[in-house]
Amino acid sequence: MTRKRIHLAAHFPGVNNTTVWADPRSGSQIDFASFAHLARTAERGKFDFFFLAEGLRLRELKGRIHDLDVVGRPEALTVLSALAAVTERLGLAGTVNATFNEPYELARRLSTLDHLSDGRAAWNVVTTSDAFTGENFRRGGYLDRADRYTRAAEFVRLSRELWDSWQPGAHLADKSRAQFVRPAAIGTVHHEGPHFAVEGEFTLPRSPQGHPVIIQAGDSDEGREFAAATADVIFSRHGTLEDGRAFYADVKSRLARYHREPDQLKIMPAATYALGDTEEEAAENAAAIRRQQVGPQTATAFIEQVWGRDMSAYDPDGPLPDVEPDLSEGVSQGRVPFGDRAAVAAKWRALAEEKKLTIRELVIEVTGRQTFVGTPAGVARQIDEHVQADAADGFILVPHLTPGGLDEFVDRVVPLLQERGAFRADYTGTTLREHLELS
Amino acid sequence: MTLHLAVALDGAGWHPAAWREASARPEAIFSARYWAELVAEAERGLLDFVTIEDSLSLQSTLLDGPDGRADQVRGRFDAVLLAARLAPLTSRIGLVPTATTTHTEPFHVAIGIATLDHVSGGRAGWRPQISARSTEAAHFGRRPFPRLDGSFSIDDEHVRALFAEAADAVEVVRRLWDSWEDDAEIRDLATGRFIDRDKLHYIDFAGRFFSVRGPSITPRSPQGQPVVTALAHARLPYEFAAGGADIVYVTPHSADQARAIVEEVRQLSAELRVFADLVVFLGDDAAERKARLDRLDGAELRSDAAIFTGTPEELAELLLTWRRAGIEGYRLRPGALPYDLEAITRGLTAELRGRGAFRRSYEAMTLRGLLGLPRPASRYAEVS
Numbered sequence: 001m002t003r004k005r006i007h008l009a010a011h012f013p014g015v016n017n018t019t020v021w022a023d024p025r026s027g028s029q030i031d032f033a034s035f036a037h038l039a040r041t042a043e044r045g046k047f048d049f050f051f052l053a054e055g056l057r058l059r060e061l062k063g064r065i066h067d068l069d070v071v072g073r074p075e076a077l078t079v080l081s082a083l084a085a086v087t088e089r090l091g092l093a094g095t096v097n098a099t100f101n102e103p104y105e106l107a108r109r110l111s112t113l114d115h116l117s118d119g120r121a122a123w124n125v126v127t128t129s130d131a132f133t134g135e136n137f138r139r140g141g142y143l144d145r146a147d148r149y150t151r152a153a154e155f156v157r158l159s160r161e162l163w164d165s166w167q168p169g170a171h172l173a174d175k176s177r178a179q180f181v182r183p184a185a186i187g188t189v190h191h192e193g194p195h196f197a198v199e200g201e202f203t204l205p206r207s208p209q210g211h212p213v214i215i216q217a218g219d220s221d222e223g224r225e226f227a228a229a230t231a232d233v234i235f236s237r238h239g240t241l242e243d244g245r246a247f248y249a250d251v252k253s254r255l256a257r258y259h260r261e262p263d264q265l266k267i268m269p270a271a272t273y274a275l276g277d278t279e280e281e282a283a284e285n286a287a288a289i290r291r292q293q294v295g296p297q298t299a300t301a302f303i304e305q306v307w308g309r310d311m312s313a314y315d316p317d318g319p320l321p322d323v324e325p326d327l328s329e330g331v332s333q334g335r336v337p338f339g340d341r342a343a344v345a346a347k348w349r350a351l352a353e354e355k356k357l358t359i360r361e362l363v364i365e366v367t368g369r370q371t372f373v374g375t376p377a378g379v380a381r382q383i384d385e386h387v388q389a390d391a392a393d394g395f396i397l398v399p400h401l402t403p404g405g406l407d408e409f410v411d412r413v414v415p416l417l418q419e420r421g422a423f424r425a426d427y428t429g430t431t432l433r434e435h436l437e438l439s
Numbered sequence: 440m441t442l443h444l445a446v447a448l449d450g451a452g453w454h455p456a457a458w459r460e461a462s463a464r465p466e467a468i469f470s471a472r473y474w475a476e477l478v479a480e481a482e483r484g485l486l487d488f489v490t491i492e493d494s495l496s497l498q499s500t501l502l503d504g505p506d507g508r509a510d511q512v513r514g515r516f517d518a519v520l521l522a523a524r525l526a527p528l529t530s531r532i533g534l535v536p537t538a539t540t541t542h543t544e545p546f547h548v549a550i551g552i553a554t555l556d557h558v559s560g561g562r563a564g565w566r567p568q569i570s571a572r573s574t575e576a577a578h579f580g581r582r583p584f585p586r587l588d589g590s591f592s593i594d595d596e597h598v599r600a601l602f603a604e605a606a607d608a609v610e611v612v613r614r615l616w617d618s619w620e621d622d623a624e625i626r627d628l629a630t631g632r633f634i635d636r637d638k639l640h641y642i643d644f645a646g647r648f649f650s651v652r653g654p655s656i657t658p659r660s661p662q663g664q665p666v667v668t669a670l671a672h673a674r675l676p677y678e679f680a681a682g683g684a685d686i687v688y689v690t691p692h693s694a695d696q697a698r699a700i701v702e703e704v705r706q707l708s709a710e711l712r713v714f715a716d717l718v719v720f721l722g723d724d725a726a727e728r729k730a731r732l733d734r735l736d737g738a739e740l741r742s743d744a745a746i747f748t749g750t751p752e753e754l755a756e757l758l759l760t761w762r763r764a765g766i767e768g769y770r771l772r773p774g775a776l777p778y779d780l781e782a783i784t785r786g787l788t789a790e791l792r793g794r795g796a797f798r799r800s801y802e803a804m805t806l807r808g809l810l811g812l813p814r815p816a817s818r819y820a821e822v823s
């Protein structure tokens with residue numbers, strides 16, 4: 001069997017506590033220079049794409065805007081279009097919600113980005129549709145959970161109809177024959193479905209990729225099925241070896257039903273990392289980053305989300321108090337819920353007692369340790385092993401610092417991945433589809 | 440005092456046959472480079488800003504619905520994304536895309552234009568526009584619109600409602616732009632807070648067409664309030680512009696008309712800047728060039744704005760004459776690109792400069808700065 005090629009993407013540090021702002025090296029989360037620096041670094045590292053997340057309502061805790069984490073971000077496609085001017089090969093992926101957008105408008109924006117970047121556009125289709133976010137939109141939070149992916153699927157199908165509606169070569173620009181477009185080469189789309197009724201002509205010629213790359217990030221059964229039927233890339237949270245292999249096998253096995261080959265859907269889990277010159281130093285760096293990510297107030301905020309009550313009276317550097325969770329209603333809005341809070345609380349309490357952890361140590365222990373910790377050679381080996389073992393086709397790397405958080409990875413890990421023959425030494429194609437080896 | 444000069448970029452220029460001129464590059468219209476060259480030329484000419492046209496349907500010679508014509512430019516980019524693509528390639532010129540208010544989400548428009556302001560370092564503007572056509576409504580399928588026909592009137596109830604909705608959209612967008620105070624980001628190590636949430640504000644807009652809670656997800660942009668501009672030909676859009684815009688583009692066909700329009704606008708607003716739109720064909724052979732294009736297109740060019748043919752010197756005289764009628768700036772629509780754009784940036788600006796009426800270098804870093812508009816504090820900021 002031939003060695004699998006690794007695919008890499010760079011996630012702009014997000015609006016959560018993974019991103020460390022209380023560090024002298026932490027720069028602006030909104031200045032274009034920060035986006036340009038990260039994108040250029042990713043391109044220097046020959047990454048497949050640069051990735052922006054989205055959240056259309058500021059997160060709240062106890063009915064007030066959450067103020068401990070980085071907050072504030074730009075409109076994704078607008079920044080990506082600007083980044084197309086300062087990069088040449090890097091794919092440009094934006095998260096855009098299928099619930100709070102309309103196909104004609106969004107398909108047109110994505111086609112525009114694909115034209116303006118010479119074929120580097122990707123859309124991460126997310127489906128969040130809570131009433132909380134809906135308060136910022138005309139349509140409100142009207143969509144039942146069950147309808148989210150049927151809408152998303154119809155949305156993507158309709159977008160592809162629109163992208164295909166100008167025949168290849170429709171734009172002639174033939175002065176002598178007075179044909180700007182080839183007559184009758186602009187088709188009319190007639191779409192009538194449960195979610196959309198759209199009729200008319202699209203305003204753009206077929207874009208360089210034909211269809212911008214579709215990414216999916218959702219974990220439910222419906223989400224996986226939608227990805228198997230529709231997506232080119234899955235952005236998952238399954239970054240560990242075992243978990244990754246199970247997810248990979250599950251999703252790839254769903255492809256045959258849609259007459260798709262396993263390599264037509266790339267699986268790229270989110271991954272964080274900490275590097276050091278020795279294994280010990282890497283472990284120390286990893287722990288130091290975790291302490292920065294979980295400050296005292298953040299630790300309190302975390303247990304408040306699980307316990308569902310005000311815990312600010314308790315010292316985060318002291319023990320977990322002997323109070324029961326309040327299960328009546330959640331205290332947080334706009335973030336992924338914790339699931340069965342009673343069970344989570346019981347598990348956390350047991351762990352705290354067993355290891356004699358303070359509140360802050362507990363939160364550090366139970367939330368997101370780095371995916372990869374080690375020397376550059378060790379991390380390169382781990383990444384390659386994950387990919388060769390079918391736990392992933394590559395990773396979407398999430399640095400903890402803006403804008404320099406990717407520098408060391410690109411300077412020190414990428415060359416070793418290249419030496420291993422597992423990662424491109426240079427771009428061989430111009431479009432994102434080519435980077436991802438998608439037809 | 441310097442005149443303000445903008446150019447309106449669209450397709451191969453404002454004559455429908457302009458793409459067939461020898462100097463036109465119609466094969467490149469769907470490339471970034473085409474637009475980058477045009478906006479670089481405009482910036483070399485020290486113009487205040489460029490506008491970029493847009494619409495949610497294909498161009499047509501009919502009032503509503505496709506005309507099936509293949510002999511004119513068809514197809515357009517999303518203007519906000521195009522403006523963003525041009526931002527890193529320019530450094531001083533303002534970028535003013537059109538974004539429609541009828542079928543779009545005010546929240547998305549607000550963060551899109553705010554983001555354009557961030558990526559351009561404070562050079563963003565917005566031209567809100569209504570979409571009255573049934574063709575566009577059919578692209579969304581949410582509400583049926585009557586087909587517009589020859590009896591179309593700006594006073595129709597349908598159109599009045601669209602302007603009312605546009606006014607609400609502008610209000611929502613402006614509130615969202617103010618919903619983060621400038622100093623909301625504090626990075627306070629002692630309390631672990633990244634922001635002072637008392638400086639983030641719900642906008643709680645509830646109107647006839649939509650309600651929006653806020654705050655924006657995008658921090659306040661360099662200009663605070665990007666420049667809002669509106670094209671207007673009648674009382675209703677004048678009122679819309681007076682209610683929410685910084686600049687109104689009007690379409691007088693003579694100095695007397697210009698004076699009358701300025702008077703009418705001034706009754707509605709003392710602050711609104713009044714620019715005039717003009718379609719321009721420039722050069723010694725301008726009239727012949729236009730006549731040739733008319734022949735190619737099979738029809739005489741018609742426009743809502745006055746059509747000027749003549750030398751840059753003659754145009755400079757006209758602009759200064761209308762200025763005495765109260766017009767503060769112009770948005771020129773080049774008949775053919777790049778020809779008439781270069782005649783503006785090289786010929787017209789030199790003529791105006793010779794008369795002491797145009798800048799010799801950019802005097803500000805932001806679009807508001809070029810226009811002499813102060814940077815406003817957020818409406819939600821406590822005055823201490």
Ligand SMILES: Cc1cc2nc3c(=O)[nH]c(=O)nc-3n(C[C@H](O)[C@H](O)[C@H](O)COP(=O)(O)O)c2cc1C
Binds near residue numbers: 052095097125128270
């Ligand atoms: C790795 C990952 C990243 C995600 N990023 C976003 C995001 O940026 N914005 C968003 O609104 N939702 C995001 N989501 C949420 C998903 O789109 C989806 O709405 C959510 O996971 C619920 O769908 P599910 O029930 O299929 O899991 C993300 C999900 C995953 C797994």
